[in-house]
Amino acid sequence: MPKICTIYEVRYFYVGLAALGKHQGLVEDSKVELIIREELIRFNRQRSQRHNLPQRNDLFQYTPRSILFELKEYGLVEAVNNNLEPVLTANPGQEFNKSWKLTSEGWRLYQLLADPVNSAVLRENFTSLMFRTFPEFSQFLKALRPPDKPNLIGIPIISHREFEQFSAEETEQAVALAVSLTAALMQPHFKFEEKVYHALHQELKNNLEVKLAKGKPLGTVIETGLALFFLKYFFKGLFQNEIRYETIRTRAVFLGIVNYWREGSYRRTLELLYPTAFLSSEREVVIEDEWQCLLAGEGEYLYIYNPQWHDFAPAFTAALQQAYLEVPRPIGYAQVADLRDRVCYKMSLADHLFDTFLKQAIAASQKGELGIRIYLDSSQAQAKPLLKRAPLELKDGVFNLIRIQSLK
Amino acid sequence: MTRLITSRKALEEYHKQQYTHLGLSDNPFPVDAIINRKSPDPRVNGSIFTPEIRQGVIQDFESKLLGKSNPIERYRLGYLWSQGDQALGRGVGKTALLSYLQKQVNLDWGENYFQKNFPTCALYVYPEPGMNKLEYISVLAMQELVAQGVLDSVVANLRYQILLREWTRGEVKAVQALKPEEGHLLLDSDWLIEQGFDLLDLDDGIVDLLVTAGVEETFARAVAAGELLAYLKTMRKDGQLTFPAPPRDTLLYHKANQLFFTQSMRTLKAAGYQGTYLFIDDIENVIDKMGRRERENFAKELGYILLRGEYEAGVSRFLTIVLTTHAAAAQRLSEAWGLAGLQASLPMSLDAPNSILVPILSMAEAKEVVKRYLAHYQLNSQLEENSLHPFSEEAVELLVEHSNYHPREFLSKAHFILEQAKLQPQLTQIEAGFVEWCLTDSPGIVNGFNESIDVSLL
Numbered sequence: 001m002p003k004i005c006t007i008y009e010v011r012y013f014y015v016g017l018a019a020l021g022k023h024q025g026l027v028e029d030s031k032v033e034l035i036i037r038e039e040l041i042r043f044n045r046q047r048s049q050r051h052n053l054p055q056r057n058d059l060f061q062y063t064p065r066s067i068l069f070e071l072k073e074y075g076l077v078e079a080v081n082n083n084l085e086p087v088l089t090a091n092p093g094q095e096f097n098k099s100w101k102l103t104s105e106g107w108r109l110y111q112l113l114a115d116p117v118n119s120a121v122l123r124e125n126f127t128s129l130m131f132r133t134f135p136e137f138s139q140f141l142k143a144l145r146p147p148d149k150p151n152l153i154g155i156p157i158i159s160h161r162e163f164e165q166f167s168a169e170e171t172e173q174a175v176a177l178a179v180s181l182t183a184a185l186m187q188p189h190f191k192f193e194e195k196v197y198h199a200l201h202q203e204l205k206n207n208l209e210v211k212l213a214k215g216k217p218l219g220t221v222i223e224t225g226l227a228l229f230f231l232k233y234f235f236k237g238l239f240q241n242e243i244r245y246e247t248i249r250t251r252a253v254f255l256g257i258v259n260y261w262r263e264g265s266y267r268r269t270l271e272l273l274y275p276t277a278f279l280s281s282e283r284e285v286v287i288e289d290e291w292q293c294l295l296a297g298e299g300e301y302l303y304i305y306n307p308q309w310h311d312f313a314p315a316f317t318a319a320l321q322q323a324y325l326e327v328p329r330p331i332g333y334a335q336v337a338d339l340r341d342r343v344c345y346k347m348s349l350a351d352h353l354f355d356t357f358l359k360q361a362i363a364a365s366q367k368g369e370l371g372i373r374i375y376l377d378s379s380q381a382q383a384k385p386l387l388k389r390a391p392l393e394l395k396d397g398v399f400n401l402i403r404i405q406s407l408k
Numbered sequence: 409m410t411r412l413i414t415s416r417k418a419l420e421e422y423h424k425q426q427y428t429h430l431g432l433s434d435n436p437f438p439v440d441a442i443i444n445r446k447s448p449d450p451r452v453n454g455s456i457f458t459p460e461i462r463q464g465v466i467q468d469f470e471s472k473l474l475g476k477s478n479p480i481e482r483y484r485l486g487y488l489w490s491q492g493d494q495a496l497g498r499g500v501g502k503t504a505l506l507s508y509l510q511k512q513v514n515l516d517w518g519e520n521y522f523q524k525n526f527p528t529c530a531l532y533v534y535p536e537p538g539m540n541k542l543e544y545i546s547v548l549a550m551q552e553l554v555a556q557g558v559l560d561s562v563v564a565n566l567r568y569q570i571l572l573r574e575w576t577r578g579e580v581k582a583v584q585a586l587k588p589e590e591g592h593l594l595l596d597s598d599w600l601i602e603q604g605f606d607l608l609d610l611d612d613g614i615v616d617l618l619v620t621a622g623v624e625e626t627f628a629r630a631v632a633a634g635e636l637l638a639y640l641k642t643m644r645k646d647g648q649l650t651f652p653a654p655p656r657d658t659l660l661y662h663k664a665n666q667l668f669f670t671q672s673m674r675t676l677k678a679a680g681y682q683g684t685y686l687f688i689d690d691i692e693n694v695i696d697k698m699g700r701r702e703r704e705n706f707a708k709e710l711g712y713i714l715l716r717g718e719y720e721a722g723v724s725r726f727l728t729i730v731l732t733t734h735a736a737a738a739q740r741l742s743e744a745w746g747l748a749g750l751q752a753s754l755p756m757s758l759d760a761p762n763s764i765l766v767p768i769l770s771m772a773e774a775k776e777v778v779k780r781y782l783a784h785y786q787l788n789s790q791l792e793e794n795s796l797h798p799f800s801e802e803a804v805e806l807l808v809e810h811s812n813y814h815p816r817e818f819l820s821k822a823h824f825i826l827e828q829a830k831l832q833p834q835l836t837q838i839e840a841g842f843v844e845w846c847l848t849d850s851p852g853i854v855n856g857f858n859e860s861i862d863v864s865l866l
Contacts, residue, residue: 043863046863122866366768
C-alpha cells in the first residue's frame, strides 16, 4: 500500500504539475528536483508577497521527491526512458536515463492551473485522487462520522509550559494536573466515562517512566502523550504519531472534507475536528444543491457539503453577525480567521466555502442588498502563514480584519 | 533654439475643445485623484465634495468630535478611520472630508456651527513620511495657523480689544462701528493710519495683552507683527521650515511643542477663541518608521500634552486633536496607547464613541460622486440635474464595480476613459462596452501561459 508523504500543503502537488508542465511536461530525473524546488520557492514567494509576509527560506530538501512520488501514485506523472516509454521499476538498467513525464491526466490538470476560477475543480480532482489512492482518507472520515457517535473529535493541546513547575520526581502531580486540565477542556463536548480518564492517567504515567529515563523533558512527554492518547481513542490505530494525523487533517481541511477550530486559551486548547463530508456505499438521496458527489473508490461515494449562496445567504449572514458579536474586537475589528472558525463550526462549512460566501456577502452589502455593511481592513502580518489564520483574499488585496455594521 | 512658446491660454482653449463632442468643457476627473489643497483646480483641491453622500459621516463627526451640541465637553482626542490598509485606505475621501469640515468651521470661526457660542478654528496638517516626532507636527500646525488666516484674525481681534479698551488716540468710534465681516480693516495699515492709530502702539498693546495672558514676549512680538513664520525660521540655522532639518539643527524642535501647545493656544485664547481643532491626516506617516519604544514615547507625550501636563492645550481643554487612522496603524499603536493611559479614556477603537469610520462608497454614493464631478464641466445646462452624461448608467456601474467602489480608483479611471473617448470625435455617449474596452488589462493576456500560473491563487 502506498504511503502518504509528509506534505501538508495540497497545492505543492499543483506546483509539481506546474513545474513539469512548464517544461513541456518532460524533465530529466537529474533536473527534476531543482525544477520543482524552484517552483516551490516561487509559490512561497508569491504567497508571502500577497499576504505581506516576510519571505520564507525553506530549503525543500526532500519535498520535491515526495511530491513526485505522490504524483506518480495519483497517475499524474510517470517515469519514462529516452523513447518516452514508461520505465519499469523491475528493470534497473533503465534507471540511468529516466525522465519524468506528465500523463494525459496530468496534462489535463496542468491546464487548469492557469485560471484561479478552476480552484474548485482542482480541489475536486485531488480529493478524488487522494481518496482512491490512500485508504487513510476514507478511514479518517469514517472515524469522524460513525453512524452511532457525535460528529466531533477533540484533541487536547496543552503546552509543556503548564508542567514546567514540576520536577522529574513529581510525575504524579504533573499527571494529575494534565488529566484535570484535559477533563476541563473535554467535558463541555464529550461525556467520557471515568475509565477513560483513568486510562489516560495510566498511559501518561507509563510514558513518563520510560521517557524520563531517556532524558526527555517532562512537559514535552505529557504534551505529546495527551494528543496521542486521544488520537488512538478516536482513530484507533490509524495514526502512529501526530505528524501523520496533521498531514491528513491539513490536507482534508484544504480539500473541504473536514474542518476544525481550536477553542481555549493560548496554553490550553482543544482542537475540535468535525466533518464537512461523508462517505456512503450507496447513492444517497441528498439535496443536489447542497451536496457534491465524488467517486471516492470502488463502490464508495463521497458527499461533500456544498450549499449555494442563493439559499444559504440568510443563514450565513445571521451566523456571521452572531459570530462577530462573540469574538474579541480590541480596536473595533474582528479577525477574519476568528469569524471563519466560528461560522464554519456552527454551520459545518469548509473554510474555502466560508471565504466564497463572505465575498458574496461583501458584494451584496455594497449593493445594499443585505441589511448589513461589511468593512475589511488589514493589519501587520504575522511572521509566517499560520494554519487556519489565512486572510480573506480579494482581487484588490488580502484582508485579515473585518467589521460588520447592521443597517437596521 | 529660440522658438516662441504658444500662449497658455490658446493651449487651454484648444484642450477644452477636445471634449465638446462629449458635452463637456474639460475632463471633469482628476488624473490621480490625490487631493492637493493648494491647487486652484477644483478637481484636485477637494472643493468638489458631495457632503450629501457623506451626510452620515459628517453628522457623526460633528456630534462626536466637534461636539456640536456641547463643544466645551467635547473629546480631546478623536479618530477618523478609513476603511482599507495603507494602500487601499488612501483615496476613500478622508482628506476631502476634513477639508470640507475645516472650511465650514473656518468660514466664520465656528459662528454658524456653534451658534456664536464657541469661536473656534480648525487646522489641518499632513505629516510627511518620516516626520516621526510630535514636534514636526507642532511646526506644521503653526504654519497652518498662518495659512488659514487664524493669526490674522488673532491680530485683528486683539487690536479690536485694545482699541475698545480705553484707547484715547485715534477714531475709536470707527472701530466700535465695525461689523464682524469688516474685521479685515483692522489689518489694513492705511485704514488704521487714516483713523489716527499708531501701528507701533497697537503692536505694543497686543504684546502687553498677550504677555498678561501668559504668552512669552518674543512669541507675542512675532504674532503682533504678523511674522510668526519668520520668528520660527530664526530658530533654524538654514532659516527654513522645510523638512527635514539639517543635521543637529534642533533648536526649533526643542521648543516646537511649547510654542504650539502652549504659546499658540494662549494667543488664540487671548484673542477670544474658545477652542481649536487639529486634524492630523495619516498618522501612519508618523509612526511608520517608529520602533516600539518610539511609539510608546509618542503616545506618552501626546497623552501628557492633552491630558496631564502643564501645556495650555490640555490644562484648559482648549485643543481637540483628530487623528486619521486605519486598522494597521491602530494595531501598532494600541500597545503604546495603553501604556500612555490613553486606551482607557480615549481608546483607539472603532467601537469607541470618539471614532468615526469613513467607508468605501456604496454604488448609489459612488454614482453621486461621479455626477458632481461631471456637473462642474457639463456644457448643456438643460441636462437633467445630476445627469451622468456622457456616461450611461450601466457604464458608471461597471466602472465603479471594476474599481471596487474605491473613490480614488474610479475617479482616476474615469479620467482615463474620457481621455480615450476624447480621441473618438464620433462618440457622444460612453456605454458599458467602451468602459470595458478601456479597462481590459491587455498586457496581462499578452504574457505567456506559463508566466500566468500562480498556484498561490488556487
